[in-house]
Amino acid sequence: MPEFVVGKDGIKRYLVTITVNGVEYTKMVKANSLLVNFLREDLDLTGTKRACEQGDCGACTVLLDGKPVNSCMVLTVSVDGREVTTVEGLASNDKLDILQEKFIEHSAPQCGFCAPGILMSAKALLMRNPNPTEYEVREAIAGNLCRCTGYVHYVEAILDAAAASQERKDGKNG
Amino acid sequence: MYLPDFEYFTPNSVEEACQLLSKYGSRAMPIAGGTDIVVKMKKEVLAPEILVSIGHLPELKKIEYVPGKGVVIGACVTHNEVQNSKILQEKYLSVCEAAHQMANNQVRNLGTIGGNICNAVPSADMPPILIALDTTAKIVGSKGERTLPLENVFKGPNQTVLDYDELITEFVIPDGSFTGSTYIKFGLRASGALAVVGVAASVQVEDGVIKDARIVLGAVSPVPLRAKEAENLIRGKQPSEALFEEAGVIASGECRPISDIRASAEYRRDMVRVFTRRALLKAVNEGHV
Numbered sequence: 001m002p003e004f005v006v007g008k009d010g011i012k013r014y015l016v017t018i019t020v021n022g023v024e025y026t027k028m029v030k031a032n033s034l035l036v037n038f039l040r041e042d043l044d045l046t047g048t049k050r051a052c053e054q055g056d057c058g059a060c061t062v063l064l065d066g067k068p069v070n071s072c073m074v075l076t077v078s079v080d081g082r083e084v085t086t087v088e089g090l091a092s093n094d095k096l097d098i099l100q101e102k103f104i105e106h107s108a109p110q111c112g113f114c115a116p117g118i119l120m121s122a123k124a125l126l127m128r129n130p131n132p133t134e135y136e137v138r139e140a141i142a143g144n145l146c147r148c149t150g151y152v153h154y155v156e157a158i159l160d161a162a163a164a165s166q167e168r169k170d171g172k173n174g
Numbered sequence: 175m176y177l178p179d180f181e182y183f184t185p186n187s188v189e190e191a192c193q194l195l196s197k198y199g200s201r202a203m204p205i206a207g208g209t210d211i212v213v214k215m216k217k218e219v220l221a222p223e224i225l226v227s228i229g230h231l232p233e234l235k236k237i238e239y240v241p242g243k244g245v246v247i248g249a250c251v252t253h254n255e256v257q258n259s260k261i262l263q264e265k266y267l268s269v270c271e272a273a274h275q276m277a278n279n280q281v282r283n284l285g286t287i288g289g290n291i292c293n294a295v296p297s298a299d300m301p302p303i304l305i306a307l308d309t310t311a312k313i314v315g316s317k318g319e320r321t322l323p324l325e326n327v328f329k330g331p332n333q334t335v336l337d338y339d340e341l342i343t344e345f346v347i348p349d350g351s352f353t354g355s356t357y358i359k360f361g362l363r364a365s366g367a368l369a370v371v372g373v374a375a376s377v378q379v380e381d382g383v384i385k386d387a388r389i390v391l392g393a394v395s396p397v398p399l400r401a402k403e404a405e406n407l408i409r410g411k412q413p414s415e416a417l418f419e420e421a422g423v424i425a426s427g428e429c430r431p432i433s434d435i436r437a438s439a440e441y442r443r444d445m446v447r448v449f450t451r452r453a454l455l456k457a458v459n460e461g462h463v
Contacts, residue, residue, distance in 0.1 A: 002184065011179050031182035031225065034212075053175045054213045055281055056366065067254070067283045073212045074284070075205075077182050078227060121279065142365035143278025 002080050016080040020045065021089030035071040035079055036060040039086055047087035047116045058144035061117035062086050068124040068143075087116035090123060098168075099123060099161045106157035110148035118144045122158045130169075132162055175216040181224045188233060188314055188343055194226045196316035196339035204228050204341060206250045207284040209277075210293045229286065234343060237261055244348040249288025249341065253277065253300075256287060266347060268462045272303040272357040272374070278366045288342050291327065294334050295368075297393035301328070302374035303357035305398055306388040307347045315340035325390075328397035351386070352376040354457035358449055359392075362436060369393045370437045371445040373425075375453035377413075384408050384458075389421070389450055394429035394442050401425035404450065418454040422447035 002014040005028070013028040020043060027042060036053075039045045039062070049059035053072045060071040063085040071084075090097040099122050102108070109115040118141050125132055125140035132140070137158045138151070146154065185191040195202050202224035205211050214220040228234060234250035237259045245265060247256065256262060256273035263270050276282060276290065276299040290300045291311070301324065309324045316339045324345065327334050336342070355376035361367030372392030378385045387408050389401040404425040411417055431442035456463060 012181060014182065030179065032177035032179050034177065037176070053216065055209055058278070058280055061280055064283070068280050069283050070209075070280045073209050075182070075208060075212065075225075077184075078205075078208070078229070124279075139365075140279060143280045 002077060014077045014080075016077060018076070018079050018081075019083045021085060029076045031075065031077050033076040035062070035064075035074040035076050035084070038076040039071065039084070045086050045088050049113055049116055051113065052145075056145070057114070058117040058121065058141075059114055061120040061144060063120055063124055066124065066127065068121050070143075085120070085123075087119050090119060097123070098165050099126070099158065102157040102161040102164065103154075106153045106160065108149070108153040108157040109146075114144055114146040114148075118146070118154055122161070125158070126162055126165065130162060131166060132159070134159060177212070177215050178218075178221060180215075180222060183224065183226045184230065185226060185228070186231075188228070188231060188341060191226050191228050191231070192314060192316040192339050192341060194224075195341075198224050198226075200338055202226055202338075206234075206286040206289045207252060209281050209285040210289060228341060234288070239265070242349070244346050244350075247287060247345045247347070249291075249343050249345070250286045251288075253282035253285055253287065253290070254279070257282065266307060266355065266462045268303055268355040268357055268374075268376075268457075269300075269307070269347070271463065272299050272359075275299055275357070275359050275361075287345065291324070291345075292334055292336065292342060294328050294330070294332050294397070296331055296396060296398070297369040297372065298398075299357065299359060299369060299372060299392065301398040302372050302390040302392040303355065304345060304347070305390045305400065306355055306357075306374040306376040307352060308350055308388070310346050310348065311342045312344045312346070313340050314343045319343075325398065325400060330396045351378045352462075353379045354459075354461045354463070356453050356456045356460070356463050358453050358456070360445055360449065368436065371431075371442050371449055373446065373449040373453045375450070375457045377454065377457045379413065379458055382412055384411055384413055387454070389425055389454070391425065391429050391446055391450075394431040394446055396430070399429060401428045401450065403428055408454070413454070413458045415451070415455065418451040419447075421454060422450035425450040 004012040004014045051059040055070045203222040205225045206229040234248040253273040357374040359372040374390040404421040426447040431439040433439045
């Protein structure tokens, strides 16, 4: 049970400790705080987008303990003690993730609003399955709606990223 | 969209959860994955003052095989955990497939089997296949526990027999003699669409004769519906496409579909005929798929 204090307005604030992109944050949140709003408004991580807000579009996809979820449906208080990865956590030391590189190379996004969510779904797929088929890629991003592209370049970029990271790994091993 | 204020409890056990639900009565509701209740609270369809978390309780998160009992699935197991369960893949791949068809990946990582059942949406994907396999639900409340066949849990759209202080804690798919089972669904898209019609079938075929069968229809009546006349027709007979077509015709007479934004009642009724035939053929020919 997270500890809490009752505010002047009579509403409880719960003490939560959440690791976001490798950094541990301890914050007071109200029970009605949604993870997407916590990330965007409390932590200023605005890469995670808010769109349909009912779990249909996938724009708010983040990894919760390594699994993609819609952060618009997750209560922040329920994430106490857990680990969240957002799109800001993909690049390391100013070096883009291979998926981000390939998204640029293939001009995969158009307006770009769905791109952070698709990146997170694709990241989760490649962590679990480094060598996916086209069907598996399409299945993995089925919960991410894109109204610009038609997904073709996204699918190509993800498949290319998988192939490239396999090559790099093989190169290292060889 | 923001949520109105409410209090949040994280009990340490099912017992404590039931006590909280009992203490706060209609002011409180349990929350597991949150994929239904959070959205309903945003839309002000539900306005609980208190949410009691049960999704974190380890006792509700197991899938295990208990010899002599069957496969036990904890109520707060997510759809993806069902889909990826080695035990279920081995014994009832049909259940994994139904969980896979339920929604997109992000929702399957949050939404729980217990939630899918307790929301009692007529088009839900898990009830038909679980009912077809004679699944029972263990219901625990502040005053004790009871076990019911899953088909008796539903009362109407969004209504179950559960009292406000009761929780489903686990489902048991009993060791049975079914030789095959399947759930097939027709949605308007391949992903993320509710069932227009969902049909589950299970069969026990011995020496070329159907000893027993279940046909369960989803999205075509206020609650998941057993097509008992169609089941009776095929029991004791040899499987054939003609027999299953006849069973489909009978099943389409048994269902009570409505017309809505997704399909007309007439269309749903005819799809019940087609899908009943296909489901029976698949369960007879391919096992638990």
